[in-house]
Amino acid sequence: MYVAVKGGEKAIESAHALLAEKRRGDPAVPDLSLEQIQEQLSFAVDRVMNEGSIYDRELAALAIKQAQGDLVEAAFLLRAYRTTLPRLATTEPIDTSSMTIRRRISATFKDLPGGQILGPTFDYTHRLLDFDLVNDSGTVPVNHANAPVESAMSKVVELLDREGLIEKEPAQEDGSMPADITRQPLTLPGERDVRLQCLARADEGFLLALGYSSQRGFGTAHPFVGEIRMGETAVVITPQELGFPIEIGEITVTECEMVNHFKGSKDHPPQFTRGYGLTFGYCERKAMAMAVVDRALRCRELDEEVKAPAQDEEFVLMHGDNVEASGFLQHLKLPHHVDFQADLVMVRQMRAETAGQDVGADSGKQKP
Amino acid sequence: MAISSEDGLLPGFADPVQESTRVFRVLMNAIAHPGRVYELSALPQPPAPFYPATGAICLTLLDLDTPLWIDPSGSSEAILAYLRFHCGSPMAADPGEAAYAILGDGHATPELSRFCQGDPSYPDQSATVIIQVESLSNLQGTRLKGPGIESEIRLHATGINRAFWTELKQNNEQFPLGVDVLLVSPAAICGLPRTVEVLSGAGERTNP
Amino acid sequence: MSEEEQTGTQNPEGSEKAAEASASNRFGPVRGYNFAYLDEQTKRMIRRVILKAIAIPGYQVPFGGREMPLAYGWGTGGIQITASIIGPGDVLKVIDQGSDDTTNAVSIRQFFRRTTGVKTTEKTVEATIIQTRHRIPETPLSADQIMVYQVPIPEPLRWLEPREVETRKMHALEEYGSMHVKLYEDITRHGRIAIGWNYPVLVNHRYVMSPSPIPKFDNPKMDRSPALQLFGAGREKRIYAVPPHTTVKSLDFEDHPFQVERWDRCCGLCGADDSFLDEIIVDDQGTRLFVCSDTDYCSQRRTEQAAKDRESPESAALADRLQEMAP
Numbered sequence: 001m002y003v004a005v006k007g008g009e010k011a012i013e014s015a016h017a018l019l020a021e022k023r024r025g026d027p028a029v030p031d032l033s034l035e036q037i038q039e040q041l042s043f044a045v046d047r048v049m050n051e052g053s054i055y056d057r058e059l060a061a062l063a064i065k066q067a068q069g070d071l072v073e074a075a076f077l078l079r080a081y082r083t084t085l086p087r088l089a090t091t092e093p094i095d096t097s098s099m100t101i102r103r104r105i106s107a108t109f110k111d112l113p114g115g116q117i118l119g120p121t122f123d124y125t126h127r128l129l130d131f132d133l134v135n136d137s138g139t140v141p142v143n144h145a146n147a148p149v150e151s152a153m154s155k156v157v158e159l160l161d162r163e164g165l166i167e168k169e170p171a172q173e174d175g176s177m178p179a180d181i182t183r184q185p186l187t188l189p190g191e192r193d194v195r196l197q198c199l200a201r202a203d204e205g206f207l208l209a210l211g212y213s214s215q216r217g218f219g220t221a222h223p224f225v226g227e228i229r230m231g232e233t234a235v236v237i238t239p240q241e242l243g244f245p246i247e248i249g250e251i252t253v254t255e256c257e258m259v260n261h262f263k264g265s266k267d268h269p270p271q272f273t274r275g276y277g278l279t280f281g282y283c284e285r286k287a288m289a290m291a292v293v294d295r296a297l298r299c300r301e302l303d304e305e306v307k308a309p310a311q312d313e314e315f316v317l318m319h320g321d322n323v324e325a326s327g328f329l330q331h332l333k334l335p336h337h338v339d340f341q342a343d344l345v346m347v348r349q350m351r352a353e354t355a356g357q358d359v360g361a362d363s364g365k366q367k368p
Numbered sequence: 369m370a371i372s373s374e375d376g377l378l379p380g381f382a383d384p385v386q387e388s389t390r391v392f393r394v395l396m397n398a399i400a401h402p403g404r405v406y407e408l409s410a411l412p413q414p415p416a417p418f419y420p421a422t423g424a425i426c427l428t429l430l431d432l433d434t435p436l437w438i439d440p441s442g443s444s445e446a447i448l449a450y451l452r453f454h455c456g457s458p459m460a461a462d463p464g465e466a467a468y469a470i471l472g473d474g475h476a477t478p479e480l481s482r483f484c485q486g487d488p489s490y491p492d493q494s495a496t497v498i499i500q501v502e503s504l505s506n507l508q509g510t511r512l513k514g515p516g517i518e519s520e521i522r523l524h525a526t527g528i529n530r531a532f533w534t535e536l537k538q539n540n541e542q543f544p545l546g547v548d549v550l551l552v553s554p555a556a557i558c559g560l561p562r563t564v565e566v567l568s569g570a571g572e573r574t575n576p
Numbered sequence: 577m578s579e580e581e582q583t584g585t586q587n588p589e590g591s592e593k594a595a596e597a598s599a600s601n602r603f604g605p606v607r608g609y610n611f612a613y614l615d616e617q618t619k620r621m622i623r624r625v626i627l628k629a630i631a632i633p634g635y636q637v638p639f640g641g642r643e644m645p646l647a648y649g650w651g652t653g654g655i656q657i658t659a660s661i662i663g664p665g666d667v668l669k670v671i672d673q674g675s676d677d678t679t680n681a682v683s684i685r686q687f688f689r690r691t692t693g694v695k696t697t698e699k700t701v702e703a704t705i706i707q708t709r710h711r712i713p714e715t716p717l718s719a720d721q722i723m724v725y726q727v728p729i730p731e732p733l734r735w736l737e738p739r740e741v742e743t744r745k746m747h748a749l750e751e752y753g754s755m756h757v758k759l760y761e762d763i764t765r766h767g768r769i770a771i772g773w774n775y776p777v778l779v780n781h782r783y784v785m786s787p788s789p790i791p792k793f794d795n796p797k798m799d800r801s802p803a804l805q806l807f808g809a810g811r812e813k814r815i816y817a818v819p820p821h822t823t824v825k826s827l828d829f830e831d832h833p834f835q836v837e838r839w840d841r842c843c844g845l846c847g848a849d850d851s852f853l854d855e856i857i858v859d860d861q862g863t864r865l866f867v868c869s870d871t872d873y874c875s876q877r878r879t880e881q882a883a884k885d886r887e888s889p890e891s892a893a894l895a896d897r898l899q900e901m902a903p
Contacts, residue, residue, distance in 0.1 A: 007677070008677045008678060008679045008681070008682040009677075009682045009686070011679060012679055012682055012683060012686075076643070076647065079643035080643045080644060080645045082643065083614075083615075083618075083642040083643050083644065084609060084610075084613075084615065086615065182640070183433075183621075183640045184640045185638035185639055185640050185641070185813040185814075186638075186813070187638065188740055188741050189741065314738075314739055314740060314741065318740075323643060323647075323648060324648045324649075324811045326647065326648075327647035327648030327649035327650060327652075327811060328648055328649035328728070328811055329649075330647065330649065331647070331648075331649030331650055331728070334649075334650065334672070334680055334709075335672060335673045335678050335679075335680075336673075336710075336789075337673055337854060337855075338673045338674060338710050338711055338773070338790075338791055338852065338854070338869055339710060339772065339773040339774075339789050339791065341791070341852075341853070341854060341855055341869075342772035342773045342791035342792065342793065342837060343772045343773070344855065345772065345837045345838075345839070346770060346772045346837070350766055350767075350768070350770070353767070384616065385610065385611050385616065386611075386663065386664065388616070388619075388620075389611075389661075389662075389663040390663060392623050392660075392661070393661065393663060395623075395627060396623075396626060396627065396630070396661065396804070399627050399630045399631055399819075400630050400804045400819045400820060401819075401820065428620070428623070429620060429623065429624055429627075430620075431617060431620055432617075433621065434624070488748035488749070489744045489745060489747075489748045490638075490744075491632055491635060492625070492628040492629070492632060492635070492637040492638075494628075496627070496628075515633050515780050515818075515819040515820075515821065515822040516630075516819035516820055516821060516822065517821060518802075518820075518821045543632075543782070544632050544635060544782065544783075548627070548628070548631045561630065561631035562631055562632070563631060563632075563633065563780065563819070
């Protein structure tokens with residue numbers, strides 16, 4: 001005789017225990033430390049900080065450890081933690097022009113003041129698996145330069161701007177605060193502050209695909225990397241009690257400024273247009289993709305026809321958040337048997353009615 | 369009870385988490401059951417001219433994100449200091465910019481149309497107007513019906529401007545636009561959202 | 577706080593009932609988090625939205641939804657509403673597909689136990705707040721109860737028009753023509769409106785609303801219910817509401833009026849012929865058993881029947897058989 005299944009709570013407990021066992025893996029293998037993750041899986045840490053929307057490398061490392069390397073799950077952990085944190089202050093805008101530069105390149109000019117600083121990059125590596133890394137390869141000898149790179153390196157876009165060749169960054173005239181997508185619901189159409197915030201936390205893979213599509217013809221013409229710079233910038237707040245700004249720390253960021261197809265009209269001589277990307281840590285691919293998609297989404301203000309997915313504001317902004325996307329996709333695993341039953345009842349009824357009609361119309365014929 | 373502004377800052381909720389939950393549930397009931405008078409007691413005393421229930425509504429609902437406008441009859445230095453400290457809500461320069469408005473004396477013409485009425489795509493953005501009256505009773509008064517009211521309810525408010533019911537009717541005719549109203553007496557509150565249908569003749573005189 | 581409470585672990589030997597009985601002791605508020613998890617500013621924001629939602633029945637109010645420890649799509653909207661309204665005196669029931677024991681209902685109920693210490697129940701009549709996914713209980717609700725529905729896609733027009741900018745305008749202008757056309761197309765194609773769940777309704781004669789993916793069987797329960805009904809979509813960041821005693825009319829046509837599902841059999845456990853039935857496949861030959869989706873309703877009926885049958889010696893044998901079937 002059928003006995004209704006109970007004990008969901010026990011099943012969940014067991015699932016949690018199995019997951020914890022899987023997380024630890026073979027007990028003979030040393031437990032992964034947060035320092036190891038921060039030091040040796042730094043790109044994973046940086047990605048999780050961006051999609052989790054918190055700059056904290058140690059927390060990101062913990063999330064990666066708990067999520068067993070599933071970076072989307074790790075970003076979710078950080079976001080949920082972020083919800084519980086009180087907002088203490090709002091910083092001044094960070095000043096990337098005074099960045100302590102560790103990498104700085106431009107594709108628009110062969111050379112420029114300050115030079116092309118490659119920094120640590122995969123760009124010119126040959127993608128050959130290095131079996132020396134199977135065991136601890138020890139420290140790598142590096143010949144550090146005698147003097148550090150220049151600190152105030154002018155920005156390429158500023159150089160273009162001096163000649164009037166590139167559009168001015170449309171500033172917020174009324175000095176109002178930017179919107180905050182983490183506190184207000186997204187309303188469309190969104191202004192650039194809203195769009196950039198959505199892109200900053202969007203899934204890197206999603207932005208990569210959109211940027212790629214834009215380059216391949218589903219969007220505007222060829223962008224140029226005006227500048228990519230990566231390094232440390234100061235975080236500054238101006239507490240009300242003090243009335244003057246103080247530096248409370250520094251963060252690593254990657255900034256990408258794309259220089260795009262020029263626009264002009266009868267009244268305005270042509271100028272290059274901008275696309276902007278900014279990420280926590282050293283997240284270059286994401287910063288570049290963000291800049292390409294930012295430019296694509298500016299079609300409305302630049303009077304361009306919306307022809308491609310990367311230009312479709314609602315499509316891009318509503319589907320970029322991988323915490324939302326993952327949750328909704330995976331919710332399909334939840335029981336849906338009531339709705340399925342409602343459909344079953346309806347389909348069976350409709351089929352029975354059709355069958356009844358067939359029999360009535362031609363009762364001699366056998367039903368297939 | 370007159371409290372002079374020289375007194376120290378009066379306290380808000382003793383247990384903000386639990387008390388704001390309690391007060392919110394009463395507010396939610398009041399909007400869900402329009403016209404029904406709900407007692408609200410055991411509340412901290414705010415500075416004059418606020419009633420305890422008015423103060424409790426502010427402590428429960430207001431913060432940095434809710435521009436507030438108070439008419440002269442409802443305002444005082446002590447009130448502004450109290451709200452600045454406990455709620456931090458920005459004071460709206462103009463009634464039309466307020467998310468919440470407080471009218472300290474129900475005898476004054478409410479002029480509900482001066483507050484934000486909402487937008488057809490976002491009718492929720494309209495203001496909530498809190499009006500202090502002398503007393504509230506369901507034993508007699510204006511007949512009301514609509515969502516939240518099983519058949520009909522009677523609401524008698526004293527210390528309220530005679531134009532109030534006409535204005536409310538006009539406000540509610542704009543549904544889904546229009547403000548939502550909370551009437552507050554020294555010991556009770558009553559919700560009149562924009563869904564309420566005023567059945568009695570507009571401007572019907574009720575004996576004070 | 578005991579070690580058990582700190583780690584949130586459960587006594588593996590204890591039964592669910594024992595766990596619930598001492599719930600407020602063993603699952604007191606988790607250290608370090610606010611009552612009901614959300615910070616007060618978030619609660620205030622959601623509370624303000626709830627009040628506006630009740631004032632505009634059926635209209636979707638945008639809100640600044642937060643990430644919760646449970647995934648988007650798994651009830652975060654309902655959870656944020658419950659977290660914003662729940663107080664220590666409440667009694668909470670959480671169901672999914674009509675049952676208290678489905679895994680996600682268990683998970684959500686545990687979340688609230690851990691973050692509030694509030695008493696929980698499986699009995700509909702005891703609950704002051706009922707959070708639900710995809711069903712309305714069979715037991716009629718009362719005026720002091722609040723239903724909180726989990727909603728995946730709050731926009732009833734979404735399948736006709738993917739753009740939020742457009743659907744918001746349609747609601748503003750009361751332009752529901754495309755919905756009526758779609759329903760009529762169903763009739764021409766299938767001879768009926770072929771929507772089995774998430775069947776659109778007109779609320780207070782003004783807004784077309786999604787009732788959430790409840791089966792259309794449950795739609796009539798929403799009409800003029802004495803309970804307050806709140807709807808939360810966390811991922812889409814919308815809250816909407818239906819006040820008590822408000823008209824909720826399932827869309828239809830005069831010549832094709834709205835109809836609910838019927839089965840040609842009763843519940844195999846309690847004999848109910850008026851409840852929504854789950855279909856359970858019991859063997860490889862495809863033998864089917866139909867049982868009440870609402871596990872509380874079914875178990876109440878079986879308890880009442882058992883009591884009645886004990887009083888009548890003639891049906892003692894039948895009572896024994898029914899008791900065998902009960903878990």
